[in-house]
Amino acid sequence: MLRMEEARRADMDSDSANVTSLHRPLTDPFQRTISYLRVSVTDRCDFRCVYCMAEDMTFLPKREVLTLEELDRLCSVFVRRGVRKLRITGGEPLVRRDIMTLFRSLSRHLDTGALEELTVTTNGSQLGKHAADLAACGVKRVNVSLDTLDPDKFRKITRWGDLGQVIGGIDAAQRAGLKIKINAVALKGVNEDEFERLIEWSHGRGMDLTFIEVMPLGDIGPARIDQFLPLSVVRARLLDRYTLEDIDYATGGPARYVRIRETGGRPGFITPMTHNFCESCNRVRLTCTGVLYMCLGQEDAADLRSPLRASPDDRIVSAAIDRAILRKPRGHDFVISRRQAPASARHMSTTGG
Ligand code: SAM
Ligand code: SF4
DSSP: OHHHHHHHHHHHHHHHHOOOOSSSOOBOTTSOBOOEEEEEOOSOOSOOOTTTOOSSOOOOOGGGSOOHHHHHHHHHHHHHTTOOEEEEESSOGGGSTTHHHHHHHHHHHHHHTSOSEEEEEEOSTTHHHHHHHHHHTTOOEEEEEOOOSOHHHHHHHHSSOOHHHHHHHHHHHHHTTOEEEEEEEOBTTTTGGGHHHHHHHHHHTTOEEEEEOOOOBSOOSSOGGGTBOOHHHHHHHHHTTOOEEEOOOOOSSSOEEEEETTTOOOOEEEOTTTSOOGGGOOEEEEOTTSEEESOTTOOOEEEOHHHHHHOSOHHHHHHHHHHHHTTOOSOOOOOOOSSSOOSBSSOHHHHOO
């Protein structure tokens, strides 16, 4: 906490002296252009997934959290600096009060063409309520996190979630014309027997599916090593049943895709632990308190809230973004082991998935 306060002060001092162009693209020291911003709009959630949160989480006091107007202003500065894709995430983004105001306001950047895509990652619990509004705001694709199709298992994984409500949300989203990608975290001994069912169900409903490896983020109680299942195991298991063909298909994210010859389906694999995908990283992550993380797996971060609140002149916060991007590291170095503490004390719900 102290380090963050010091960083805030240091950043403030140099911000006033350092005003930059508002339209120059953001390029990091490894010549990667930053065109993708993920924004966690809240650290709160109506679920408590066992790999993501402890059951008794302490959430941020509301005064620390950026207002929807501040989030809009900050996102808009990133858009001016060349960000073409915005993903709204959390915590659970759709539980934030009046969140549709933010979507409505950000959609103006889609109208002008400055922004290519506005998307959301959600647990699906509130999609029934918001799907039609999201579509009206120009959202075309939604990522829904769903690790099992078994209602009891779903309750165990999410602790508080209701599978029926999430499926109802997915139904509503499809009715509203949203394209859906299901994200399933591979969990040892939990959903290992469901990979094929998840594939057949998703592809049968015209939805993409991506498997994700558990990452060592935040202290969640039980040891990570007990949850971790390398996706090489998932792949091997699918090979028992299907023929998998490597394909070049890419969506600009870290997933690698294969084609299942028998079904034509195209599951993706996100393998931060067993296959580092950092060399093509084009993204940064903003927390709901205005802290910018240049890498999901590293602690270095820049405070953007102070420069944002210090002046209505966007050049001040834009200069702070410039300095942050210059510190973007080459990549992460996650390790999961019994002896090692989490790679990062931050939960995934802080930085957003
Ligand atoms: N609440 C929303 C949801 O669940 O989709 C958005 C936020 S959630 C943090 C984003 C994604 O991160 C989800 O797909 C979730 O499964 C994934 N996730 C959370 N903790 C993780 C961890 N430790 N390792 C890998 N994925 C994780
Ligand atoms: Fe909530 Fe998403 Fe984390 Fe589950 S993964 S606890 S739904 S933020």
